[in-house]
Amino acid sequence: MKNFYYFTIIVLLFSSETNAQDIKKTLIKAFTSQDSSDYYFKIAKKNIKTPADEAQYYFCKNARCCDYNQLDSSIVYGERAEKLLLNGDVNSLLTVYNNLSKVYRKQGQYDKAIQYSLKGMRVAEKEKNYNWTAYFNANLSFIYHDFESYQKGVFYGKKALKYWLSLEKKNPDMISNALNAIAINFDDWNRPDSALYYHKKVFKYYKGKDTLYIGETYNNIGNTLLKQKKYKEAKKWISIALKINDKNFTDNNGVKDANYYYERATNYTNLATIAYELDDFEEAEKLFGKAYLYAKKSDNAEKLRDFYYQRAKFNKKRNNLSKAVQDQENYIKIRDSVFDVERAQTFSELEAKYQNEKKEKQLLQSKSEIREREIEIENKNTQFLILGLISLALLCIIYLVYRQQKMKIKQQEQEFELKSAIAKIETQNKLQEQRLAISRDLHDNIGSQLTFIISSVDNIKYAFDIQNAKLDRKLSGISDFAKATIIELRDTIWAMNKNQITFEDLQTRIHNFIDKAKEVKNEIQFNFTVGAELKDLQFSSIEGMNIYRTIQEAINNSIKYAEAKKIDIQVEKVANKIQIAVSDDGKGFDLNTVEKGNGLLNMQKRIDEIHGELDIQSSANGTKITILL
Incomplete structure (x- = not known):
């Protein structure tokens, strides 16, 4: 993934439409250089002569800062690049949107991360660039995972996978990215079988030495096995991931990129968890120490949140309650800064706005096509009348102009009424759909569980000759309580399914x-x-x-x-x-x-x-x- 990212940036620099060849070469050196990056960026800034040069300069600064975890700088340069690229190089603009989404995700500002992914998706869909469309769907999957909205995470991950599989030239890195996004959402959604299914599908696209490029898959499989309490098996997978990540995220000069710290924070947090679950508290203490250093250097809210959560459980298990409370407070502080009702509402509003824009474009396109056909028919009729009846041509033209103007005014009035009606109906439908969905969930989930309890209690009474009268009364009480609860539940569902009650x-x-x-x-x-x-x-x-x-x-x-x-x-x-x-x-x-x-x-x-x-x-x-x- 790292090599692919570098390749993409360099290709975009070479393909950018600018007359200043020198600034392109300098920017490539600035982006790829380890020790002299700032020097080359200063030279490039002096050589800026056109808005296109300036756009590519800020584009490259954004990419460089994103890659080396300089998050605030990446945001500043990315927003400047966005303004300059809005009417320019589309591929560079899409890369900037992707970088801004990634940076805000690392900071735990998931509403802004979603906003930039949706911006990028709009541009990609308009350009019919399905590779980038898939990429932004995958971004949304990871963002919703971090926000613990796993159902939406799976939805967007599957959309990304569908796009990438539909491309004529299939890229294993991209397919692996989508599979990984789906799997980690299933994993934290407490569906380990589905998580392992999608994780192991990655090996269909990577075989032999190529598996050395998918350290995150080894770690994620280990993470799922850890949650299933298969500690020794989990440790084996995570240890492999640790060795792979050391190689993948370190260049020939020994310089570590941002992903190095992110992945190692994950690896060491998981290994520390395994150690304390196996009661090896001394080993767990050492591993948590390493996990904390890497989580801090990753500058990633999700990694710090996971670290504090696991270490709080560790300290509680070894009866170090003061440290457990402190870690729990740090965990809650990070979680509360990221997860709140207003931010969740913002997510819904961003998605709703995006979907409404798509529907409006489709509606306008359909109306435009109908109008074009109407105009074409009218023109043919007009030509026929002119050829057949020249003496009446002027009168027909005047009549048609008048009729067209009147129809246009009427059509505008109808369109306005239609839009208002559609908006009102959509709002009512969404509210009704939400209520129906909740009532279905209550009926299908809680109702079926209560029915199961009643059936289980009755089966116990039927299967065993219960001599203990107190136990028999207790079981009957449980069955009667569950039956009463079902009746209460049905009353609630009845009320929810009605807009008005008389x-x-x-x-x-x-x-x-x-x-x-x-x-x-x-x-x-x-x-x-x-x-x-x-x-x-x-x-x-x-x-x-x-x-x-x-x-x-x-x-x-x-x-x-x-x-x-x-x-x-x-x-x-x-x-x-x-x-x-x-x-x-x-x-x-x-x-x-x-x-x-x-x-x-x-x-x-x-x-x-x-x-x-x-x-x-x-x-x-x-x-x-x-x-x-």
């Missing part, structure tokens, strides 16, 4: 709940009435759910504690408010002495959330709970 919906839902309650307490008489003028009154799903849960809790209390024979639920309009009253003829309780449990507190909290009022009156003749909305 009192009629609530009445139907509560009748279902009452029917189930009657199965337990069939002697209780229920009465539920809703004023006719309120039946179609609509609430948001959150408001409707809070009202439903409060009524449900009130009925439950009457059944469980009040020993009631009759429960009434009445919904009516009182003055300018809606009153919901749940009353029973039970034994009641003393409001001044009773300890308020979760049920009463939750009722109060739910009604407060929807800006309502809750009143509870209780005596020996019964209890009445009143809700005012």
Whole structure:
């Protein structure tokens, strides 16, 4: 990868459209020289004569600083180069976007890293440069991995792999890059089988001595095996990676580039983790010392975060709690500086903006093609009329011009209305899709897990002749609790799948709940009435759910504690408010002495959330709970 990077920079310098051959040669020397780089850059700066020369100068400075981990300088030179290259050399501009994305990723500024990757992707897609399109998709995969958004990381990694595999001339380095991106996302997503599958696919493209160029693959396989607690096997793979990385990231003069420190930080952190998991605390201490030095020199937020996380676990295991707390605080400090809700929101906004721009371009292109066909048909008709009826030609032209202008104005009005409608529909669809996705996840994941618990408990009771009555009651209690939870879950999914909830919906839902309650307490008489003028009154799903849960809790209390024979639920309009009253003829309780449990507190909290009022009156003749909305 390193050799490929150098080759790309030199090719771009030679292919740049500039008349100053001397400055190109000087910039190549500045980029490739180890000891005299600054000297050659000074000479090159003096020879700048055109904006193109200046653009290539800052382009080369950006690449050099990026390669040698001078992150802040790389950003400064990259932003200057971007402004000068916007209407110039596209390949140089794409390289600058790639470098800026990499630098911001190292600093843990993932929102800016995504921003520059998306900028580069827009240019690459416009130029139909699928190699660069793949490269930026791979960048996004690594960025989302570092941000612990592994599902998106896998998505963009697979897009990159698809692009690179579609190219006529397939580059093993690029394919390996995509496979590695997919695999590390699966690894930290706790899907080790998928991670190992993609890691080991790399060996299809590298065989024999060529495997000496993929040290990161050896390390990543070791990392996955480490998480599976296969420590000895993991150590073997990571040790190989360490030897390979020493060779790959050190030039003939012994100079180390930025990747050298990044990879060694990874290697030594993993080896230290293996050592303390095997209770070799002395070896772990030494390895963590090396890992810290390399993590600091890598200037990479992700590596420092991983180091502090693992060393905190190590110090905790050996009962050095003060150091464990200190490492944990350092870990949290780095994590909090990188991961926050606003940054995640920025990611979504950047992606949404990118996708909307793509859709708008496609829509405009389609409209343009339709308009071109319309104009072509109109021109043919006009020519036919001119040839056939010269005497009417002037009148037809005037009519067509008038008609065209009127159609244009109308079309502009329709386009504006269409865009507004599309934007509104897209927003509503996205919200509905998110709610449906959440409800599906609740149903498919939590629902299936609860069903599994019920089935497992029932199978245990069926398979074993349980003589212990206490154990039998405990198992039955677990099964009943899980069944009740499923019912609660279904109620929640019901509310999430509705944009609006009416009192009629609530009445139907509560009748279902009452029917189930009657199965337990069939002697209780229920009465539920809703004023006719309120039946179609609509609430948001959150408001409707809070009202439903409060009524449900009130009925439950009457059944469980009040020993009631009759429960009434009445919904009516009182003055300018809606009153919901749940009353029973039970034994009641003393409001001044009773300890308020979760049920009463939750009722109060739910009604407060929807800006309502809750009143509870209780005596020996019964209890009445009143809700005012």
